[in-house]
Amino acid sequence: MSSNRIPRASSRQPLTVASPPVQATPAKVSFKTQMLKVREDAIVQAASRLLAEKGFDLMTVDEVAADVGIAKASLYKHFPSKEALAAAAMVKVLDRACAFLANLPDTHPLDQLKAVVRWMMQLQLAGEMPSLPSQNSSLRATLMNNKAYMDGLMEASDRMGAWIEQAQAQGLINQQLPAIAVLYTLYARACDPVLDFLKMGEQLGDEQIVELVLSTCFDGLVSR
Amino acid sequence: MSSNRIPRASSRQPLTVASPPVQATPAKVSFKTQMLKVREDAIVQAASRLLAEKGFDLMTVDEVAADVGIAKASLYKHFPSKEALAAAAMVKVLDRACAFLANLPDTHPLDQLKAVVRWMMQLQLAGEMPSLPSQNSSLRATLMNNKAYMDGLMEASDRMGAWIEQAQAQGLINQQLPAIAVLYTLYARACDPVLDFLKMGEQLGDEQIVELVLSTCFDGLVSR
DNA sequence: GTCTATAATCAGATAGAC
DNA sequence: GTCTATCTGATTATAGAC
Helix, strand or coil, rough: CCCCCCCCEEEEEEECCCCCCCCCCHHHHHHHHHHHHHHHHHHHHHHHHHHHHHHHCCCCHHHHHHHHHCCCHHHHCCCCCCCCHHHHHHHHHHHHHHHHHHCCCCHHHHHHHHHHHHHHHHHHHHCCCCCCCCCCCHHHHHHCCCCCHHHHHHHHHHHHHHHHHHHHHCEEEEECHHHHHHHHHHHHHCHHHHHHHHHHHHCCHHHHHHHHHHHHHHHEEEEE | CCCCCCCCCCCCCCCCCCCCCCCCCCCHHHHHHHHHHHHHHHHHHHHHHHHHHHHHHCCCCHHHHHHHCCEEEEEEEHHHHHHHHHHHHHHHHHHHHHHHHHCCCCHHEEEHHHHHHHHHHHHHHHCCCCCCCCCHHHHHHHHHHHHHHHHHHHHHHHHHHHHHHHHCCCCCCCCCCCCCHHHHHHHHHHHHHHHHHHHHHHCCCHHHHHHHEEEEEECCCCCC
16 A cells, blocks of 8 residues: 555666676566566456456456466565556556557547547457546545556646647637536546447447447537 | 345235234334335435445445444345345436436427436436446346336336437437437436536536536537 | 465344344 | 344455475
């Protein structure tokens, strides 16, 4: 509960070069670090999947460990708590989102926003969007104190917020709506229960579901 | 886990009239039954409030009992399980919803649909909408096996479904959209996280939030 | 670092007196 | 029916051997 550091090798190499006993083998250290990262990535991926499938409360650490094929105690060597594990999963998708935003071709702001929402919904339908049922307090606190998470959230919000304001300035998005409300509405598509309901109905394919919800989100339900 | 019966006095009087010991006192039985109902209503109301506030997983039976001011064991005399308790809360709001639907003035289908969505969102903002984070399996099973719940859900869906089809026939709602998708989209406003986010922002009052989300739901984000 | 085994806690459900 | 006290199982987290 004390350390909220997320064990992701997003920073530079370790700074410890001081006084190696006999054989300084930086290559082997790098290899071990690499192995460690692979292992941790596997853990985070399993957590992410289960988080998307069952949510934070119903996901158990035992399940995650079993899914990876390691003992639970080993998992706790990598992550200090269940909250930190979930936070790592959230940071991972946020990083993916930021990468997607950064690489998006610079077309029109409205098209870019639609592309982002489409991407989020595809991720959710693929079972790779770790949704956090928003109510849990301990998890919220952990996330708020997590720098990597907050930074990613801020970066994504800044980019999308700029597009929203541009689209409003061009008259493409309703100027009556506060930009923050538009942003929330777009974010909410990442955990829209309509997607799951439509998928359960088995009448529509994933692609159709995405386009349908995208249409209702931007164009509304009424005829145009 | 075995009995999914919800202790609501929605059916007729008990059928047991056989062999009363000495004094048959139906008046007193009625009074006791009434007291029982009041107590159960208090329990359900507390559960409903906590369910809206924290969700099913984070709500504990201890809390509900403490909120009502009774012992947990007493609560279990009324409801056989936590799932059944939550189901009773859901049935209660569904009944309220059906009553609202039945008493709605017969104006235009689109106005009626908007009125329903407005009502649902007001309920959520008032903290009286017991949202079920949809993922829990045991709860889903309990609800699916609950006749009162399924009946209420069916009745509400039939009424709203009819309005949706009428509105589509009149060209008021996009005919391209499957009616079921429209229904899901409306239902989803009852647990829309955007409402909570906007409320947390403290920039808008409840009434403004409702009208804003209502607007994005029916008219979409783009300019018209 | 990984494991087995276990501690510690919490929450759903029940026993049994009154 | 209501209570206190308890059982039971599940779950987070850790100790300690290797």
